[in-house]
Amino acid sequence: MSVPGRIMTAEPEAVGEGPVQLTAEHAEWGRLDVTLDDLGCDRSWEEIHRVRGVELTCPECGGQVHARLSKLDTRHFYHRTKPPSCSLANESLEHHLLKLELVTCARAAGFQAELEVAAPTGEWRADVMVFGSDGTRLMALEAQLSPITVEDIAARTGLYERDGVRVCWFGFRPRPWVGTVPTLLVQAPEDRGQVWTVTAGLARLSTRPMSWSPVSTALSDAVSWMLTGQIVPHKPLSSARQVTAEDNGYEWAQGWTRSWNDVWRLWWTASTYAALDAECAREEAEARRRQQAEEEDAARRWAVEEEEKARKKAVKDQAYATFWGRTGLDQRQWKYFWALAELFLDRNLVFGAPDSRYGDGRPVYERGGPDGKQWTLVGVACPDPRRLRAWAEELPLLVASYRELDTLAGRAWAPFQVYVFDPDTGEMDQERVLPTE
Numbered sequence: 001m002s003v004p005g006r007i008m009t010a011e012p013e014a015v016g017e018g019p020v021q022l023t024a025e026h027a028e029w030g031r032l033d034v035t036l037d038d039l040g041c042d043r044s045w046e047e048i049h050r051v052r053g054v055e056l057t058c059p060e061c062g063g064q065v066h067a068r069l070s071k072l073d074t075r076h077f078y079h080r081t082k083p084p085s086c087s088l089a090n091e092s093l094e095h096h097l098l099k100l101e102l103v104t105c106a107r108a109a110g111f112q113a114e115l116e117v118a119a120p121t122g123e124w125r126a127d128v129m130v131f132g133s134d135g136t137r138l139m140a141l142e143a144q145l146s147p148i149t150v151e152d153i154a155a156r157t158g159l160y161e162r163d164g165v166r167v168c169w170f171g172f173r174p175r176p177w178v179g180t181v182p183t184l185l186v187q188a189p190e191d192r193g194q195v196w197t198v199t200a201g202l203a204r205l206s207t208r209p210m211s212w213s214p215v216s217t218a219l220s221d222a223v224s225w226m227l228t229g230q231i232v233p234h235k236p237l238s239s240a241r242q243v244t245a246e247d248n249g250y251e252w253a254q255g256w257t258r259s260w261n262d263v264w265r266l267w268w269t270a271s272t273y274a275a276l277d278a279e280c281a282r283e284e285a286e287a288r289r290r291q292q293a294e295e296e297d298a299a300r301r302w303a304v305e306e307e308e309k310a311r312k313k314a315v316k317d318q319a320y321a322t323f324w325g326r327t328g329l330d331q332r333q334w335k336y337f338w339a340l341a342e343l344f345l346d347r348n349l350v351f352g353a354p355d356s357r358y359g360d361g362r363p364v365y366e367r368g369g370p371d372g373k374q375w376t377l378v379g380v381a382c383p384d385p386r387r388l389r390a391w392a393e394e395l396p397l398l399v400a401s402y403r404e405l406d407t408l409a410g411r412a413w414a415p416f417q418v419y420v421f422d423p424d425t426g427e428m429d430q431e432r433v434l435p436t437e
């Protein structure tokens, strides 16, 4: 599709004074678009310019418009009487230029594109509608230069989505709505020979560390990429949630408007970066799940260990209770018993907890070595006489009364070595008991 050279350049001086517009309606021919050689309806400029009897109306307000050339030969329409309520008649120059650039970019990318295309229901009117090769409405390019609330632009985006039409909103300056819907901020060329550029809204993802950084490009490239699906609007998924310029750490939208809460929630990026971001988000979620599982595991292990400790303590407490109950000794008597044993044997002794392996008696250790950490088993104190085993033949048995000595002697099947340390009388004795028969 060719574009007339005279209206290719969307530079301010090319348009001339006052509001101008690029589309009009003809009762029989339909929509006229002066940005196309055949006006989009197989007609020529000569058939409408300075031709008597041709009646053209404004697509927006229905008012009468005429074809006209500006001082610089730019084709356009103008309202014979300017209606105060017609948005096309009152469109600003920069809005007009941006629309012209957008339709030019779409056509340069090989797509059919039309200006001011309204929905059949009248619920929206796209500044530029781009069509697919089968004639379906593909994407709306909207020059959004007048103020609009975040809620309103979300609602308008929703209408396009409902109708299966993609949309991108183009602006010049940061506004609260910018980045809440698919957006590109653009800059007009400042000098002849320069091109329109994208200043914000397009980003790429780098890993290590994960970060989004802005991409600068010509507007024509960006429009071509979005129409061909090479870039997509993307809501960040992984932990990298901001677009930050590498050189100065400046974040998009931070402090751009009066509200510091403004954030870009989505931006355009290559579909490969969108996929990479999704993959990173999955990995991060997996790492979080793993860490949580490890923490829960550790908590479970800790609980099991605590339970085991408590169980062992209960067993030990029970063993002591049984020991004190069976021997009839109290703590004071035990201390005295201990002192007598150390005195008599002239050894540094330690008593273990009541131990079922030694008939519920308390193993007696001699403490030795350079720092007293070498314990040698040297006897068993106060074992249950009914539970003597082979160890009784090898280890000396320590008892707290002659009554216990007698009981042991009555049960001896081999010679036993027995010490008596009576805490009540202070008696100390060493006996060798023999089997009774």
Ligand SMILES: [Zn+2]
Pocket: 058, 059, 060, 061, 062, 063, 079, 083, 086, 087, 088, 089
């Ligand atoms: Zn109008």
